[in-house]
Amino acid sequence: MRAYLGIDGGGTHTRSLLISETGNILGRAVVGPSNVQQISSQALRSTLQQLLNLTFINLPDEIESIASCFGLAGAASAHNKEDIHATLGSLIPVPSEPPKLTSDAHIALVGALGDCPGLMLAAGTGSICLGRDANGIIHQTGGLGAVFDDLGSGFWIGRKAVQMSFQESDGRRPSGPWQSNVLRLLSCNTIEQLQCKLKTGDINNSHVAALAPMVMQLSLEGVSVAADILNNAVRELVAVISTTYGKVKLRTAHLVLVGGLLEQSELLRDQLSAALKIEEPEIQIQKSLMCPIAGAVVLACQESNNNVPNELEQALIALGTDSSVITR
Secondary structure, eight states: EEEEEEEOOOSOOOEEEEEESSEEEEEOOOOOOOTTTTOOOHHHHHHHHHHHHTTTTTTTTOOOOEEEEEEEEGGGOOTHHHHHHHHHHEEEEOOOOOOOOOOOOHHHHHHHHTTOOOOEEESSSSEEEEETTTTEEEEEEEOOOTTTTTTTTTHHHHHHHHHHHHHTTSSSSSSSSSSHHHHTTTTOHHHHHHHHHHHSSOOHHHHHHHHHHHHHHHHHTTOOHHHHHHHHHHHHHHHHHHHHHHHTTOOSOOOOOOEEHHHHHHHHHHHHHHHHHHHHHHHEEOOSOOHHHHHHHHHHHHHHSOOOOHHHHHHHHHOOOOOGGOOO
């Protein structure tokens, strides 16, 4: 029996799905981050080894071979792709075909749209917009890294919260909700401890991104600065969508929203939808066909034999559109 392995690795979580050609789920797991540009090669190997150990723990004896696709954040522009690819191949414990390495955004696009033209905005720890034109060519806007890009992302919003807390601490802003909330959520007792942990990396991008829900809650409570942060985030996300829409040259385009930030915040989704109706009325938001990790399985299958069995396709669709459902 053949099986297919899909990996969805982002800045916060890495998920796996091992599924047979007939659509039976054989293994699944979730571990920590695997952005190849934010963790060391050794840490990446350790994370993926842990993930696959959990995934293959009850592997049936009748599995003869496995085709795999690893969609890892940062992989599209990684300088050491060959080394990463070699690492991936050494981790699978049964006979397997050479794994496919691509970005987490690519697998999300395949999961969102299948092979159809359209747009996909992914906003979680980072942010990126991909579009597929009528010729099947994929276009990218944004997604160039949390520090200098990924505007409107969870990290971008969380960083604004950290900045507000610093400004409260030294008097640049009047006393408010920022310092106390940021310190509490990042498990710090003082601003000095927060500063130290940020410098040493004890607080990483995913920790900062986890502040975004707090900003949204403050916005709902009427804190004007929080509302301004969210409004600016929406403007940045609309900008990457509009730019990608121009690249794909479609008269009308379907847009799928994916990623933890958008999946978990009705407030942000509603604001983004309202802004798009004004700025880009020819773009229509639609539901994702499959979750991103299902897109990885599809790519693994296509890489192997260019054909996704009907039973497998139906099983992937039945998983739903939220990646987190397969870890419950």
